[in-house]
Amino acid sequence: MLFTRALKRELRSIAGIVFATVFTIMVTTSLVRFLGRAATGGVDSASVLPLIAFSSLNILGPLLVLTLFVAVLMTLTRAWRDSEMVIWQASGMSLAAWIRPVLGFAMPFAILAGAVSLVLSPWANQQIVEYQQRFAQREDISMVAAGQFRESASADRVFFVESLNEDETEVRNVFVTQQSGDRLIVVASRGGRVEQRENGERFLVLENGRRYDGNLKDAELRLMAFERYGLRLEPKPVQRGVMTAKTKSTAALFADWQPADRGEMVKRIGVPVSALILALLAIPLSSANPRVGRSINLVVALLLYVVYANLLSVSQTWVVQQKLGFGIGVWVVHAGAATLVALMFWRRLTLGSPWSRLGRRKLLAA
Secondary structure (H helix, E strand, C coil): CHHHHHHHHHHHHHHHHHHHHHHHHHHHHHHHHHHHHHHCCCCCHHHHHHHHHHHHHHHHHHHHHHHHHHHHHHHHHHHHHCCHHHHHHHCCCCHHHHHHHHHHHHHHHHHHHHHHHHHHHHHHHHHHHHHHHHHHCCCHHHHCCCCCEEECCCCCEEEEEEEECCCCCEEEEEEEEEEECCEEEEEEEEEEEEEECCCCCEEEEEEEEEEEEEECCCCCEEEEEEEEEEEEECCCCCCCCCCCCCCCCHHHHHHHCCHHHHHHHHHHHHHHHHHHHHHHHHHHHCCCCCCCCCCHHHHHHHHHHHHHHHHHHHHHHHHHCCCCCHHHHCCHHHHHHHHHHHHHHHHHHCCCCHHHHHHHHHHHHC
16 A cells, blocks of 8 residues: 555664664774773774674664664654544544554564574674673783783782884883782882793793892892893683573573573564564654644653653562562563554544543543
């Protein structure tokens, strides 16, 4: 039909604009956050772009849901504002006639959001954790940032390096403190380099420097000048961390089925289901009252979206805390939202019926 083709064409156009805008904002926010962490030594600077890519995959599911909701709401709100909806209703098209084309447009979004939530998002979270673990388990000298003090992973050494070469194998103007109990060692050197022996051991060899050796309980220090001074860099094998519910695959969640796994499944299943419910909610919510502001329905829609998302988070938390069973927590919030959608459709469809006119007469008579 003509109105179906026109509706889907406008929905695709607005959805593309909304998705591009929100996705750009989220990626920019992630870029600023990871660059800040890289500047402070929280993550490896070479891992910034992969981390941004994995974070984008992680937020793709909720972003698709939000894009679908806003696109349907804005399209139908414009139709009401420009009196197109009145024309369609005058030609015999009720508000319920929009359900089928809207669901037809929303179904690919729901399928894609479900695939992201059930498959891509856990994999992306796992990759983020592995990148962070590999950086945390690097050797002490590899975590040094030029011009900043850095503490070793064992928390017994503090490094300061004024500059490094591009390969991070040579350092200039090095300051190292090491504490073991009450014993304190301070080493200052003009430069050094990282050397690897034949047996595979790695050393930070400092040149032309001084070592101060003393005890914190007294004021005595021993000074020693050196031409070469070696600090052994302890090897740290990469170890896979404990899998959390966010990083487990969907099959692993069903295999373990702990409270945290059940809560994570409530969240993952809720993403595609909420996409369909919110798309239907936007139909009656788009009806604009000319007596109020044009943006009032957008404000109400935003409030309903926030409440819906928070209730889903609450149900997930209660399932994890075993205050709510999985069989109830997986559908109770969606059932409440679907009931709200049905009530809003009933109100809009019966607004001009004889029953509604009779009710208004009784209300005025009272």
